Amino acid sequence: MNKLSPSILQTVSKPARYTGGEVNAIHKDLNTVDCKFALSMPDVYEVGMSNLGLKILYEIINNRTDTAAERVYTPWPDMEGKMRENKIPLYSLESYTPLNEFNFIGFTLQYELSYTNILNMLDLAGIPLFANDRSNDMPFIVGGGPCVYNVEPIADFFDFFILGEGEEVINDVISAFIAWKKETSTCDRHEFLRIAAKIPGIYVPAFYEPHYDENNNFVKITPKYDDIPAVIHKRVLADLDSIPSIEKPIVPFIDIVHDRLMLELFRGCSRGCRFCQAGIIYRPVRERRSETLFKLAEKMIDNTGYDEMSLTSLSSADYSCLPTLIDDLTDKYAGQKMSFSLPSLRIDSFSIDIAHKLQATRKSGLTFAPEAGTQRLRDVINKGVTEENLLDSCSAAFKHGWKTVKLYFMMGLPTETDEDIIGIADLAQKVVNLYKNIKNRRDVKVTVSVSCFVPKPYTPFQWFGQNTQEEFKRKQRLLKDTIKDKAINFNYHDSATSSLEGIIARGDRRLAKVIYNAYKNGAKFDGWSEMFNNDIWMQAFADANIETAPYNLRQREFAENLPWDHTSPGVNKQFLINEYKKAAAEQLTPDCRRGSCTGCGICQELDVAVTDWGEK
Amino acid sequence: MTIFRIEISKKESLRYISHLDYANLLQRCIRRAKLPAAYSEGFNPHMKVSFASALALGVTTDAEYADIELTRDMCQPEFFDKLSSALPEGIQLLQAKKLNTEHPKSMNALADTAVYELIMPEDISSELINDAITKFNAASSITFTRQRRGKKAQKGRIVKKDIDIKNYVAVPLQYNDETHCLLLKLKVSPNGSIKPIEVLESIKNDHIADLDIFAVLINRKALLSQGQPLINISPR
Ligand code: SF4
16 A cells, blocks of 8 residues: 655645545455556546546445546646655555556546556556566556547557457456466466457457558558457447436536536437547447436436536437426426536537526526538438527527627538638627627627647548648638637637547557657646647657558548458447538438437347337 | 634645635535524625634644534534544544634634644654753743744735744753653733744754755644633633
């Protein structure tokens, strides 16, 4: 057990990040369990503690009497410095146990730019960075989360990955481990990995061999053994409603990014936006029953004392029983100063009415995501929203008293022209004018936030060549020059960061060298704009002798094998190709949630079905 | 409407929690305990809980005080048990008193002395400490330059101000060899006070250069009004 001296904790920022002991944290005697599982997000405490998936796994694992789950996040550089100076190895927040004493360390992979933090954390824990350098007494390093649909760039650092929803498979892995530990005579980690590789949803990268041609192009990746699958499909819960969920979330002492309860209404989104990875990888849509949700909400509120709850999902307004659930909750908690919110709003008046009802006490700004500036481009990306929808919603919002609206867009989408960029400015201007007409006042604020589009694996745009940084910058300037009204606030993302994200997102195994080089040269917290250093990364590519353009800028062929084809959410490739073609033809694809199946193939491949408690 | 005055502790496991976070924690406990807490009116209603003092991050205490306003009356044992059972490790409810007034005098104005116990780092010898406090106690005035980050017009700058520490020390410092503890009684008043860490800094500057002031464990043992713990003082 580590002992942290007061002189360290007194001199770092936010020491409560490192001391644990929060309400509902679970403390077990690690000497009495068969398996010790560290759960981590490679980011600072306030970000990691906000992650829904980790909260779920923490409770699921700790429900087992034979296993303990404990948490660890990335120390901020001031603390990292103190730890290195005082030779304090990275430790878990519950029992202060050094990480290398755990059996598993699970990292949730939420965004590519957190990868260097993983290496830094392994190093702080005294664990070899490359999986094949680890000895038998070392923990297994496990990855999960949305980035597993292309983990090739970090494959060399991990022992295995879990694809898809973790609730069931985590138990499969732990049970297999405990059984193996009791039987094994060798303790050879390879032996366990062979067992793990046969569990559905588990990808052991060391057992798959990538092949390249004489020009150094990726050709294919193949399994080294006959008894493991060539393609690993994600795990998915057939009956979400019956699976235990969070009841006693940890209540942090300090303010975290999402400092409220999260009630997960449903998983998946089938609106079919063509740029959106979440829209594919979490399919099919499966709702919880409103009675189940109500009970979960009661338990969480009773167990934590929180006064705020977010009704989360990819598109919460789509929940079939939303009005009933909200009525039940607001009735029950009337007079208790409990506030409920929706994280995302659909662009329609139904959503505004709900938001109005919920935000009776707190009138913060409203956020909409039209994503593209013209109807043509919105059709290309299958964002089924019209200018009329947006203006109607804004008009309803203004009438209810809102005067701040945030609009999210992307630039660099397929088929985009300058007209589409100018369209963003026009749309924002129309919103401003609408307010002036309705209210006869000028005190409106419209924030236009534009990110640089990063094509992601397993989306219809996975073949699309990303815009160059110069092109992004030119479009940003164009938009900036087009926006004239002082009521419009323009924010945009750094193109260098998006470019790097684009390279890693569609990278292959050879990028491990680059990520390693970047880490060695000091890259950390790359997702934090004040910490991101593009020069380090460019040097890392140069030192590894790897060109970036083939990864992010190149338009790929439909026929070529992709480095991530073997770690699949179950979607049919032909469906994605058809969607790309329909995008080019500006044709829409309807939502399969309440309409008929549009053929993405996930339900058939994984033997699951859409669950929606509303009227078909 | 009923107001309870409580005496609570902030123990080791909450040492590194700021006052604001400690206050939030208590409010969530009150909600978990399902006490009928009163809220302010307006856009962002907040729970009507007021603290006697703001304890610095890094300081524990056996004597923190807060007034909690309730919308309906309840008996003391019920209040005590409900709140006690909702408190996590690190906070203990020591006493609770139902106040006999709806407009209690602010505890801030009542408190005149804070008593601190400081566990000194092992690498600092008793001789050094004894020597230092003898000199400290003998001095008629001790100038300390307080440095604070500027506010408003001076934002971004470090503002320096000379103060005489002796003005804030209620009785001479005492040191216990056996426990390696320094006892500090500091005056508090609405016109200003000094923090124990500032006294330590001054001792370091003047007498014990090797003292790592952040390694000292500070605990506030009591908050007094005319020699009495605040909880015993009439609120009227
Ligand atoms: S298989 Fe059909 S119903 Fe299922 S998610 Fe895909 S499109 Fe929707």
